Amino acid sequence: MGLNLDLLGKKSDPVPYECNEDKLILYALGIGAGVEKELDFLYEKNLKVFPTFAVIPYFPAVGILMVNSGINMFATLHGEQHIKWFAPTPTRGTLLNTAVWTKVYDKGDSGAMLHMQVDTTDDKGNLIFQNNMVAVDRSAGNFGGDRGPKTAKLMPPEGKAPDFSVNYTTGPNQAALYRLSGDYNPLHIEPEFAAMGGFDRPILHGLCTLGYTGRAILHSVCGSDPARMKALSCRFTGVVFPGDTLTIEGWQLEPGKYTFQTKTQDGRVVLGNALAEVA
Amino acid sequence: MAINLELVGKKSDPEPFKYDQYRVILYALGIGAEVDQELDFVYEKNLKVFPTFAVIPMTPGMGALMGNLNLNWTAVLHGEQKIVLHKPIPPAGTLMLQGGVESVYDKGDNGAVVNISGQARDESGDLVYETAIVLMDRAGGNFGGDRGPKTEKIAPPEGQTPDFKVDYKTSDDQAALYRLSGDKNPLHVDPDFAAMGGFKKPILHGLCTYGHTGRAILHSICESDPARFKSLAARFTGVVFPGDTLTIEGWKAGEGRYVIQTKTQDGRMVLGNALAEVA
Numbered sequence: 001m002g003l004n005l006d007l008l009g010k011k012s013d014p015v016p017y018e019c020n021e022d023k024l025i026l027y028a029l030g031i032g033a034g035v036e037k038e039l040d041f042l043y044e045k046n047l048k049v050f051p052t053f054a055v056i057p058y059f060p061a062v063g064i065l066m067v068n069s070g071i072n073m074f075a076t077l078h079g080e081q082h083i084k085w086f087a088p089t090p091t092r093g094t095l096l097n098t099a100v101w102t103k104v105y106d107k108g109d110s111g112a113m114l115h116m117q118v119d120t121t122d123d124k125g126n127l128i129f130q131n132n133m134v135a136v137d138r139s140a141g142n143f144g145g146d147r148g149p150k151t152a153k154l155m156p157p158e159g160k161a162p163d164f165s166v167n168y169t170t171g172p173n174q175a176a177l178y179r180l181s182g183d184y185n186p187l188h189i190e191p192e193f194a195a196m197g198g199f200d201r202p203i204l205h206g207l208c209t210l211g212y213t214g215r216a217i218l219h220s221v222c223g224s225d226p227a228r229m230k231a232l233s234c235r236f237t238g239v240v241f242p243g244d245t246l247t248i249e250g251w252q253l254e255p256g257k258y259t260f261q262t263k264t265q266d267g268r269v270v271l272g273n274a275l276a277e278v279a
Numbered sequence: 280m281a282i283n284l285e286l287v288g289k290k291s292d293p294e295p296f297k298y299d300q301y302r303v304i305l306y307a308l309g310i311g312a313e314v315d316q317e318l319d320f321v322y323e324k325n326l327k328v329f330p331t332f333a334v335i336p337m338t339p340g341m342g343a344l345m346g347n348l349n350l351n352w353t354a355v356l357h358g359e360q361k362i363v364l365h366k367p368i369p370p371a372g373t374l375m376l377q378g379g380v381e382s383v384y385d386k387g388d389n390g391a392v393v394n395i396s397g398q399a400r401d402e403s404g405d406l407v408y409e410t411a412i413v414l415m416d417r418a419g420g421n422f423g424g425d426r427g428p429k430t431e432k433i434a435p436p437e438g439q440t441p442d443f444k445v446d447y448k449t450s451d452d453q454a455a456l457y458r459l460s461g462d463k464n465p466l467h468v469d470p471d472f473a474a475m476g477g478f479k480k481p482i483l484h485g486l487c488t489y490g491h492t493g494r495a496i497l498h499s500i501c502e503s504d505p506a507r508f509k510s511l512a513a514r515f516t517g518v519v520f521p522g523d524t525l526t527i528e529g530w531k532a533g534e535g536r537y538v539i540q541t542k543t544q545d546g547r548m549v550l551g552n553a554l555a556e557v558a
Contacts, residue, residue: 025455029456035521043455172315177456180308184323189318189322190318242314
C-alpha cells in the first residue's frame with residue numbers, strides 16, 4: 001500500500017474533544033506536575049492549564065489523518081512538533097480540531113516525511129492553538145516526490161552556560177499515567193510490544209517529554225503564566241524510559257526567544273533543534 | 280438541623296454506573312499500583328480490577344439519599360468501610376447500583392453513627408458486590424435514639440509476628456491522583472481547606488489507604504487473583520499524609536480469615552479493627 005497522496009491539502013471534518021478540569025489535571029500529573037509547587041495546575045479551583053496540553057485535543061484528529069494517509073505506522077517515527085498559541089485554553093467545553101496534510105517530501109531511502117497541521121478552535125470558531133507535526137515513514141520513500149528543503153539547524157550557542165536549567169525525574173509509572181490522556185500506543189506500556197520495536201522496555205511518549213520541557217520553560221521564563229507562552233517547536237532526537245531524569249536547558253537568543261534542549265541523565269539529547277517564543 | 284431519621288430503611292432506585300477500562304486503570308494508579316510489578320492492573324489488555332474499586336461507583340440517587348440525611352458534613356468522619364465481593368468486578372461495563380440507609384444510632388456526646396449499604400449488580404442481574412459504610416456525625420448525637428450494638432474488637436494476636444507484611448510508599452501527589460477517581464473533597468488537595476479542618480497539610484483519602492491495604496492483601500494472600508478476594512472490613516483510625524509509607528500487616532485468624540492493620544512510618548495505626556476473607 002502506498003501513500004494516499006489525494007488527501008494532500010484536504011481539510012478533515014472537525015474532530016471534537018470535550019475538555020474538562022479532570023482531563024487537564026490528569027494531563028498535568030502525566031507530565032510530572034507536583035502539588036507542592038504547582039497546585040494551580042492540579043486543583044480545579046483557579047485551575048491553570050499547561051500550554052502543552054495543546055497536543056492532547058489535537059491527537060485524535062492527527063491520528064485519523066495519519067491512518068487515512070496510508071503510512072505504515074510500524075515504520076513511522078514522530079520527528080518534530082511545532083505548537084503556536086493564540087488564546088488561553090478553556091478549562092471546560094468543546095474544542096474542534098481540523099486536520100490537514102500539508103506537505104510530503106521524498107527523502108529517498110530515508111523514507112517519506114509528512115507534515116500535518118491541526119487547527120484547534122473553541123465552539124465559536126476562535127483559534128486557540130495550532131499544531132504542526134512532522135513524521136517520517138521510513139518505508140515510504142522513493143515515491144518520486146520532491147526532496148524538500150533542508151531544515152535549519154538550531155543549536156545552543158557553543159561554550160555558553162544556559163540561562164536556565166531544570167531537572168525533572170520521571171516516575172516509573174510516568175508512561176502508564178500519561179497514556180490515560182489519550183495516546184494508548186502499547187509501545188509505552190507493554191514489554192513484549194516494546195521488544196518488537198527493538199527496545200529493552202516500554203518507552204516514554206515523546207509528547208510526554210515535550211510536556212516536561214514545556215513545564216520547565218513555563219516556570220523558568222514565563223513566570224508560570226500560561227498566557228506568556230506563544231510558540232514552541234522541537235525535534236525528537238532520542239528515546240526516554242520511564243524513570244529517567246530529564247534536564248531541560250535554555251539559552252536566550254534575543255528578547256522573547258530561547259533555544260533549548262532536553263537531555264537524559266546519561267547526557268543524551270532527547271529533544272533538540274528547539275525554539276520557544278515567549279511574551 | 281437534625282438527622283433525617285425517616286430515611287432509615289429507605290433505598291435509592293437502582294441506577295446505572297457506566298465505566299471504561301481507563302477509569303479502572305486510573306483508580307489502580309491512584310492506589311499506588313506499579314507498572315513494573317502490577318502491569319495487569321494498569322494496562323487494558325487482560326485488565327484485572329482491584330476489588331477495592333467497589334468503593335468508587337456512585338449514582339445520583341445514592342448521592343441524594345446521603346444528602347437528604349441532613350448530616351453535619353463538616354463534622355462527619357468516615358468511620359468504617361466494608362466490601363463483600365460475590366464475583367470479580369468487570370474491567371468495563373455498566374453496574375446497576377442501589378444504596379440504602381440501614382440504621383442511625385445515637386452515641387450520645389460522641390455523635391450519631393449512620394450505617395449505609397450498597398449493592399452492585401452486573402448487566403445480567405447477578406450480585407457483584409455489596410458495600411457497608413459507617414459514617415460518624417460527631418455533631419448528630421443525643422437525638423433520643425437507640426445506642427446500637429457494640430462493635431466487635433478485632434486485634435492482631437499479641438506477640439505474634441504477622442503472616443504477611445508489605446510496605447507501600449505513597450507519593451506526594453497520591454491524593455491529587457486518587458481524587459480524579461471521584462472524591463473531590465478539597466480536604467485532600469487544598470492547604471487552606473485542610474488548615475480549617477485542623478490539619479497541617481492536605482490529607483490522603485481514607486479510601487486511598489483502604490485501596491493500598493486491599494492491594495497488599497490481594498498480592499500477599501490471593502496470588503493477585505481478584506476472584507479470591509472475598510471481603511474486607513476495616514475501621515479508619517488515623518490520618519495519612521501523601522508521601523507517608525504504609526505498612527500493611529496480616530495475621531491468619533482461621534481458614535481464609537486474616538486480621539489486618541495498616542500503620543504509617545511513625546508506627547501509628549491508621550486502619551485497624553480489620554478483617555479480610557479470602558478463598
